[in-house]
Amino acid sequence: MDRFYLITPTADLIERLVPRGVRLVQLRAKDMPAADLRAHALRAQAICRQHGAQLILNDYWQLALDLGLEFIHLGQEDMDSADFAALARAGIRFGLSTHDEAERERALSHDPAYIALGPVYPTLLKQMPWAPQGLERLTAWKAAIGTRPLVAIGGLTPERLPGVFAAGADSAAVVTDIVTAKDPEARCDLWLRATR
Template identity: 55%
Template sequence: MAQRYPDRFYPVVDTLDWVRRLAALGVGTVQLRAKDLGPEAALAIVRDALAITRGTPTRVVVNDYWEAAIAAGAEHVHLGQEDLAEADVAAIRKAGLTLGLSTHDHEELETALRHDPDYVALGPIYPTTLKAMRFAPQGLARIGEWKRRLGRIPLVAIGGITLERGPGVFAAGADTIAVVSDVTQHPDPDARVRAWLDLARS
């Protein structure tokens, strides 16, 4: 049976140390979201992340830097709506990369669906302190609405989701939960990751 993509537990991190740590813990899908890098630095970090995960079950999803992803031989890319507007989606597809897209409202969902994404992310589900959001929390009902619209396209829920909230998010219809601060800001990240992996397998 083929490994699902993305995995039900989908951490988003910003450093190679986190990629290495999560790969060692057996995480299947990790998004590398390192902001404000120039082309050379972006290419270097993507190549290094792929080198770290080579020979492991961990797949690296490159956030934003689609040109670096193509050049480095990555297999997965994720774009926000602003990045999508400037990206060469045909080039991404020609290179054989999967494409995940962020959405926050109905208009963005329509935009995403026009690009035949491999998954769609919806957020923030809950209030998040990680970054200032233009959009109000979506809530669990919106997850069900989005999932009915997406059908077989995987739905990734992101934003303010803790392990304790995870079962409710899955029950609302999310296929996958993307997690940032609940891992990276947890006092025992390794134990938290193992608990998330247990939940994802349940």
Template identity: 70%
Template sequence: MMEKLYLITGTADLLERLVPLGVKLVQLRVKDAAPADLRVQTIRARECCAKHGAQLILNDYWELALELGLDFVHLGQEDMDAADFGALRRAGVRYGLSTHDDDELERALALDPAYVALGPVYPTILKQMKWAPQGVDRVREWKSRVGQTPLVAIGGLTPERAVGVLHAGADSAAVVTDIQLADSPEARTQEWLATLRDV
């Protein structure tokens, strides 16, 4: 059972501020950090999540996840090319996989992921995308195709849009910039939690 709110943070600092508010599913998505810094941030995130009963998912760095004994990673399509899925399975590490089109969905489902992510659902400022916004109808289509595999919607989501994608069949709504760039990430996180509580 996936949590409705899937928080993605770019730093352990932000993760440590938001997880205590009641976030139960969080991805640490560190970009351009030195290996030593990445390791320290990951250990901090692991400890914070353990303390508060939250599931930590590490983005990209599957080898570090194996080394530190983490049990969940997220991999983009490029990361999938290099990942040792056999090693992840042997270690009991679950993995979520990004998808944007039909070919990527087929590839992801063949690897028996813990979830499939679809994005961007709405326009996003997080990164340049070669894909146009997928829209809520695509969420419905993807849900019909993934079967029992949980579906995560990502890209341009606000609490109100998240309600829509959950009603369309997504199991979880992933949020990055709407919280990270908020004047008060704490207050915005609480808005998200309150909005999604009864969806």
């Protein structure tokens, strides 16, 4: 699993940043009309195929089945309605979000391709009912999930990466630090250098 995991709300940034060397990217579109979402997913799929990057679609597992995508990410609420049998039949891999031990055990019961833990640090992305997890929690999670990849998310910056990887994370998922940057390309390049 690539150490740099870009998460973006539109295909626009995927088209701008994947050609720079991003190898793992999630399209995380929220509150987008279905037709627009499909268009963004198709654009993201095309650019990722062109550049050999892995596209992960957030939440919309039915659309992933429809478009023949290979990978999705599901939050705990999304797991309630996801048809895991259909995903398995289609060969679609998935990563799952976790925030506490009960969620982690539930996620592991579905045999995901990776487990995500967050927010590691305070995050501006959305209001979270959980306090920042911290680095010690990352270490505990890695011990609990074994060889399965662990994705750290929430409040990550290039400066925090050494501690995050030393604590046991295999990949750093980045949203706000790039999406809100004045120059997303330059910020992306910095992340790429820091994770290679």
